[in-house]
Amino acid sequence: ELKVEQNPLFLSMQEGKNYTIYCNYSTTSDRLYWYRQDPGKSLESLFVLLSNGAVKQEGRLMASLDTKARLSTLHITAAVHDLSATYFCAVDPPGAGSYQLTFGKGTKLSVIP
Template sequence: ELKVEQNPLFLSMQEGKNYTIYCNYSTTSDRLYWYRQDPGKSLESLFVLLSNGAVKQEGRLMASLDTKARLSTLHITAAVHDLSATYFCAAILGGTSYGKLTFGQGTILTVHP
């Protein structure tokens, strides 16, 4: 059974600071996804990481994947208020093709002035 755990679950940051959200998964996974959810809204896809060592960046967010450590990170650089949201990572059990994602608990990020 695939389990996905994120930490921290709550993150309060000051604008301009850097921080990292960690995502650990328990068994072999083919792909790792990061999603963002704004309050009252649905989930928006941020990144898809397909292989060991994959790194993707979009603005102040950078995601990486280490399949040997079964770890993905979402790094926030020079946080701004607009990044306040809940961030989810999700993994797919290795060898499956139906796109059945297992999600972490979510990290609620609040960026303060």
């Protein structure tokens, strides 16, 4: 059974600071997705990482994937309040298509002015 673990689950940080959210998964997969969820809203796709060493950046967020370590990171640079949300990573189980994503429990980020 595929397990996806995120840490930390809660993160409070000051504006302007940098931090990294970690996503570990238990079985081989080379497809990893990051989503953002604002309170009361649905999930918004941030990044799709499809190969070992993949790195994608959008604004103050950068995601990377190391399939050998079964680890993805979401790095936040110079955080701003608008980044406050819950961030989920999700992984395809081996042998499956893009359906049946297995999600981590989410990291609730609060950026404090």
